[in-house]
Amino acid sequence: MAAPEQLPPRVGSALDELRATIDRAAELAREIEARPPEAGDLSARLADVESDREELSTKLAEYEQQVGRLMNLYVATYQLHATLDPSEVQATIAEIAINLLGAERFVLLFWKNDARDSSGECEIAFAQGMEDDQTGLYPNGIYGGGDPAVDATLSDGVLRIGPIDGSKALACVPLTVQGATVGALVILKLFDHKAMLRAEDRDLLDLIAAHAASALFAARVYSNTDRKLKTLESLVALVRRQ
């Protein structure tokens, strides 16, 4: 076999190209060998991105829950103030308790007129699921005291969430108007499929404490005023006819 230098120029050139190609291939092979750390870096970055994605996904779920809570609060507030009919306001309080809090048994108490200074009795403005009540504390539409948590809330206007020693109540929500406690929402039992009041329920209980009584108070004032106005209008009409 002839030595390369004796080969025709075209073949020599081809061999040179081949050598250059082999050298380039060797260089690439070295580059590829040198790549594992870079690939490892890419893997690390991929892991970081994946971790970020999971974190964002978790945050998105949290934000969705937060939006859900805010929506509940908005709708509850809106609905409480959407009417000037006292019975509708009471119905809304009940709907919040049932549909948003999961209360199966509860009572809405209001101090009787001047009862704080005399009989100490509250009237039961609304009751749900009390047909088989075993406590005996809420007979004939009256609460005369006896549950320490309810009595304390009616007295000091502080929201209490059970379990509370000696009390049958799961939650005692004060109903306040201009700082004065005028009654309480007492939750005695939740639906079986709702194990307990959750952290987000606290916001709703606070909302009821702040808005329910004022909405009901405003509706009652309007209702009384409207009734008196209609009576006066009737009288005026009668006098004019005569």
Added chain:
Amino acid sequence: MKTKKVLVVDDSKLLHRMFEMMLRGFPLVHAFDGREALDRLAEHKDVELILLDINMPRMNGLEFLTAVKAHPEFARIPVVIITTEGTEDDTERGMQAGAAAYVKKPFRNEELLGVINRLTASPAA
């Protein structure tokens, strides 16, 4: 994408308001008991999903569901029962009556939205 019309049947004004907030992308039709819901269905034949309470005056949710599933035109509409009746028996009764899903009150909004998106996305809906 075509927006699907949803019939909300519940005697609670609070819930109707909540669904208006939650389902802003869906045209809603409102009814406050089963009998009114049947009237609304007759008026809105393009309803493609029904959200149904159980405890309602005049005609309750199960009676309404039975009537819908017996109706040749409306039987195809998926119905989601949303109720405080949460026992296994209640759930089984609702599913046997033809409900596509059963959600217990109080519900988490994202839970209900997941069910609604699943049912409105499927070709059957």
